[in-house]
Amino acid sequence: MLPDALTFTAPAPLVDIGANLTHESFAADLDAVLERARSANVTTLILTGTERAAIEAALTLCERDALVTLHTTAGLHPHHASDWTPAFADWMASAAQHQRVKAIGECGLDYNRDFSSRTDQKRAFEAQLELAARTQKPLFLHERDAGVDMLDMIKQWRDDIGDAVIHCFTGEKETLYGYLDLDLHIGLTGWLCDERRGHHLRSLVRDIPANRLMVETDCPYLLPRNLPAKLKGRRHEPALLPWIVREIAHYRGEREHELSVSSTETARRFFNLPLTEDA
Structure with a gap:
């Protein structure tokens, strides 16, 4: 249970475009997590597929009878880029055809941790750019401290791929403008x-057009540090998305309802979801 101070309800239905619900921290109480999401008016979740086991688990979750609508992405995170093999490429091409797979990714470049070599990261990312071009599914992208190379690779493929979103954007102004110049979407x-590292974003969020902005928790990670009450265990979950929307709306100088509606409309278009879906 969430404490009363953390029980929020969005003024309009929300789409959480990045929820890592296959994470082990959700294994014991997933039904309750989904129930809280629905109560918070977070009605659609896009699960994040980062490697084969996570994608398979996400597809299984998508088939269950849930209070919210579940879809997933399918890709290989740059942390796992060294696992890109011809066999995995064949499996990914098949998985990408599943009706619940709404985007290729999470894929991209991460020079912050370099868990896979940068050569392997670029090789796996290039292959997933090609897959997105071939399937014409949107891209769900990850980038940390790699904006220059990311922009360069996307520019080379921009005429061939469709929509793409930089999920969990944390970069600087120059990188943001580079992505917007390429007509990319931004996930916040x-x-x-x-308060330790997010200040620069607060002055940038006004620069993101409403039809390019989507919202996400990236749960169980990135629990907001300014919540009005402490949360035991510090596990993030979709029911807290309305708080993030409230904060973004504040720094954009717009009403919470306005941002809720626009971000959901943008997400439904991006992931090819029914615009009138109410689940």
């Missing part, structure tokens, strides 16, 4: 709720 999380 509770990062701007972090």
Whole structure:
């Protein structure tokens, strides 16, 4: 249970475009997590597929009878880029055809941790750019401290791929403008709720057009640090997305309802979801 101070209800239905619900921290109480999401008016979740096991688990979750609508992405996170093999490429091409797979990714470049070599990261990312071009599914992208190379690779493929979103954007102004110049979408999380590292985002969110902005928790990670009450265990969950929307709306100088409606409409278009879906 969430404490009363953390029980929020969005003024309009929300789409959480980045929820890592296959994470082990959700294993014991997933039904309750989904129930709280629905009560918070977070009606659609896009699960994040980062490697084969996570994608398979996400597809299984998508088939269950849930209070919210579940879809997933399918890709290989740059942390796992060294796992890209011809066999995995064949499996990914098949998984991408599943009706619940709404985007290719999470894929991209991460020079912050370099868990896979940068050569392997670029190789796996290039292959997933090609898959997105071939399937014409949107891209769900990850980038940390790699904006220059990311922009360069996307520019080379921009005429061939469709829509793409930089999920959990944390970069600087120059990188943001570079992505917007390429007509990319931007996903915002509770990062701007972090007094240690999110300040620069607060002055940038006004620059993102409403039809390019989507919202996400990236749960169980990135629990907002400025929540009005402490949360035991510090596990983030979709029911807290309305708080993030409230914070983003504040720094954009717009009403919470306005941002809720626009971000949901943008997400439904981006992921090819029914615009009138109410689940």
